[in-house]
Amino acid sequence: MSASLENRGQFGSKLGFILSAAGSAVGLGNIWKFPGKAYNNGGGSFLVIYILMVALIGTTVMLAEFTLGRKTQKNAVGALRELNAKYSWVGGLGILTGFIILCYYCQVGGWTIKYIIAYLTESTTVYADPTAYFLNMLGVNGFPLEGAIIYPLIFLGLTSFIISRGVAEGIEKLSKFLMPLLFILLLGLMIRACTLPGAGEGVAYMLHFDPSTINGNSFLVALGQAFFSLSLGMGVMITYASYLSKDDNLVTNTGVVCVLDTCVALFAGFMIIPAVFATGIDPGMGGGFAFATLAGVFMSIPGGTIFGLLFYALLFFAAITSSISILEGTVAFLVEEKGMERKKTVVYVSVVLFIIGIFYTLSQAYLPIKGVWWSLSGIEFPIFGDFMEYLTDRLLLPFGAFFTTVFVGWIWGTDNAIKEATSDGKFKFGLAPLWAFLVKFAAPVAILCIIVAGLLLGMS
Ligand code: PFF
Numbered sequence: 323m324s325a326s327l328e329n330r331g332q333f334g335s336k337l338g339f340i341l342s343a344a345g346s347a348v349g350l351g352n353i354w355k356f357p358g359k360a361y362n363n364g365g366g367s368f369l370v371i372y373i374l375m376v377a378l379i380g381t382t383v384m385l386a387e388f389t390l391g392r393k394t395q396k397n398a399v400g401a402l403r404e405l406n407a408k409y410s411w412v413g414g415l416g417i418l419t420g421f422i423i424l425c426y427y428c429q430v431g432g433w434t435i436k437y438i439i440a441y442l443t444e445s446t447t448v449y450a451d452p453t454a455y456f457l458n459m460l461g462v463n464g465f466p467l468e469g470a471i472i473y474p475l476i477f478l479g480l481t482s483f484i485i486s487r488g489v490a491e492g493i494e495k496l497s498k499f500l501m502p503l504l505f506i507l508l509l510g511l512m513i514r515a516c517t518l519p520g521a522g523e524g525v526a527y528m529l530h531f532d533p534s535t536i537n538g539n540s541f542l543v544a545l546g547q548a549f550f551s552l553s554l555g556m557g558v559m560i561t562y563a564s565y566l567s568k569d570d571n572l573v574t575n576t577g578v579v580c581v582l583d584t585c586v587a588l589f590a591g592f593m594i595i596p597a598v599f600a601t602g603i604d605p606g607m608g609g610g611f612a613f614a615t616l617a618g619v620f621m622s623i624p625g626g627t628i629f630g631l632l633f634y635a636l637l638f639f640a641a642i643t644s645s646i647s648i649l650e651g652t653v654a655f656l657v658e659e660k661g662m663e664r665k666k667t668v669v670y671v672s673v674v675l676f677i678i679g680i681f682y683t684l685s686q687a688y689l690p691i692k693g694v695w696w697s698l699s700g701i702e703f704p705i706f707g708d709f710m711e712y713l714t715d716r717l718l719l720p721f722g723a724f725f726t727t728v729f730v731g732w733i734w735g736t737d738n739a740i741k742e743a744t745s746d747g748k749f750k751f752g753l754a755p756l757w758a759f760l761v762k763f764a765a766p767v768a769i770l771c772i773i774v775a776g777l778l779l780g781m782s
Contacts, residue, residue: 331489332565338494339570340578342647343553343562345497347583348504349644350430351551353637354612356587357594359547364535365527369591371536372544373584379768380548381580382760383723384559386730388572389739391563397654398557401564405734412725416557417655419718420648421671423556425679426710427645428481432474433459433613434638441631452617456610461688470683478672478679481645485653486668489565493646500639505586507636511629512589515597518623524599528591542772546715552583553644555722558651572743573750586640597623612637682707716776724769731762 333339360368394401398413436459440448448455459469484492516525549555563572594616601622603615620630649671656667681689685706730739736758741747749757 332567333494334490335494336570336575338490338498339562339566340575340582341501342493342497342643343559343575343579344582345493345501345643346553346558346562346647347551347579347644348501348586349551349553349640350427350637351547351644352583352587353590353594353640354430356547356551357591358611359543360528360591361595361598363540363543364532365595366530367532367535368540368544369528369588370531371540372548372587375541375544375548376552376580376584378760379545379765380552380554381576382757382765383549383554383727384552384580385572385576385743385757386726386739386761387554387557387559388563388566388576389742390726390730390734391560392566392568392570392572393738393742395564397564397658398560398651399655399659401557401560402729406729409725409729409733412722412729413557413560413655415718415725416555416560416722417652419714419722420556420558420651421675422710422718423714424645424648424652425675426682426707427641427648428478428676429470429474429679429683431477431481431638431641431645432472433469434634434641435476436468436473437613437617437634438631438638441627441634445627445630448617449621452621453610453614455617456614457687459613460610460683460686464688466683466688470680470688474679474683475676477642477645478676481642481649482668482672484642484646485649486665488664489650493650496646497643500643504636504639507632507639508586508589508593511633511636512593514625514629515593515600518597518600520600520602521596524596525592527599528595538775542775545768545772546720546776549719549723550715551587552580553647555719555726556648556651557722558647561651561654562647564654569745571745573753682710712776712780717773720769720772720776724766724773727761727765727769731758731766736761 333342356372360372363371390401390405391398394404396404398416399410400413402413403410437448440455460466461469484496486492515521553559566572566575597619598615601619603618603622616633617630620626620633623629649668652671653664653667656662656671657664662670689706730736739761740749740754740758743749748754
């Protein structure tokens with residue numbers, strides 16, 4: 323055994339693991355992405371489909387990842403290699419996906435810091451024109467030094483610092499502190515939003531189930547969102563579970579993490595949509611929604627500046643506990659598989675992903691790539707940033723999740739996985755056969771549908 327494996331960290335407690343895994347799951351996906359998707363796909367109808375997708379497919383894939391990690395006590399590549407060397411590339415694919423996600427995740431994470439500072443020091447400038455303020459940060463008026471470099475660098479620096487401290491001292495300590503805080507903040511903000519005059523219509527929209535708004539695309543969006551939100555398909559949950567002691571019940575952990583993550587997404591939906599309805603602001607739900615649109619919302623409600631400050635703090639907490647999990651996936655791989663030193667690895671990986679990430683922000687407004695390429699070739703090229711999100715959310719994450727289920731279902735075998743999941747090899751309510759069915763058949767088929775649809779529909 324190599325020195326790095328002997329010195330592997332471990333979560334100090336069951337709660338520490340649950341909060342860290344929930345910290346990974348709860349992130350920009352819940353607060354920055356979910357409300358917009360719910361709004362655009364029929365409100366209450368989307369919530370029902372989303373919950374269904376999490377309950378059937380999300381939990382299935384998460385448990386598969388947990389069993390792989392805990393069984394082998396290795397990073398994503400090492401875990402698959404140990405069980406069947408021919409499939410170690412599945413872990414590698416996940417790590418690549420994580421790396422790409424982290425490139426843009428750190429940029430958006432940086433924007434949350436910029437907005438926290440803006441709300442503390444210059445909220446009137448933000449309010450003068452919230453959209454212009456946001457676009458300015460992205461570089462419509464010149465190189466976006468703050469939006470692309472300074473704040474993302476601070477965000478990444480904090481992420482790297484925590485990671486370099488290791489599992490129990492870094493990740494677990496931070497998650498134990500931040501996750502409860504995040505829940506309290508979110509509940510407070512949701513109550514504030516739902517009690518605004520005129521918010522009732524938004525609440526009603528989020529509770530209204532109208533089957534006519536459901537179509538094939540709603541399922542695809544819901545499943546893709548569920549993977550992103552639950553941190554599945556890139557081996558992060560394999561890596562986290564590898565730091566878990568043998569006596570933890572993985573089925574219970576899966577249930578708790580999925581419920582916590584879904585509650586946060588729902589609370590975020592019930593915070594944002596009612597606030598948007600109450601203020602009558604057009605929810606223009608792009609990536610700038612949480613920044614440009616919501617700043618307009620905060621401006622028009624009593625106590626909005628405090629509300630806004632707390633919101634961006636919440637977004638920052640959620641983002642940092644997720645970004646550390648993604649970076650940990652890559653770092654654990656390089657340390658354990660390539661024998662690199664942990665602290666140096668953190669620095670090297672961070673530098674590379676920071677440089678690539680800069681182009682995410684630059685591509686939003688500063689570099690008119692789309693225009694130039696379009697006029698040269700006659701083909702509409704996607705914006706680099708949008709392309710990164712399409713590649714990861716619609717293709718690579720589902721690919722990773724697909725191969726994970728196929729591997730656990732058909733190669734390693736559900737009997738082995740079930741034995742690993744609980745100390746007595748039994749699931750409550752006799753659910754083991756159902757899980758085996760989901761992992762072998764239902765999940766791979768459903769995931770294959772999103773991959774095919776993603777390829778056929780392209781970025782539309
Ligand atoms: N689950 C995180 C979110 O909802 O923002 C993002 C994420 C973290 C995706 C870790 C994938 C991952 F492995």
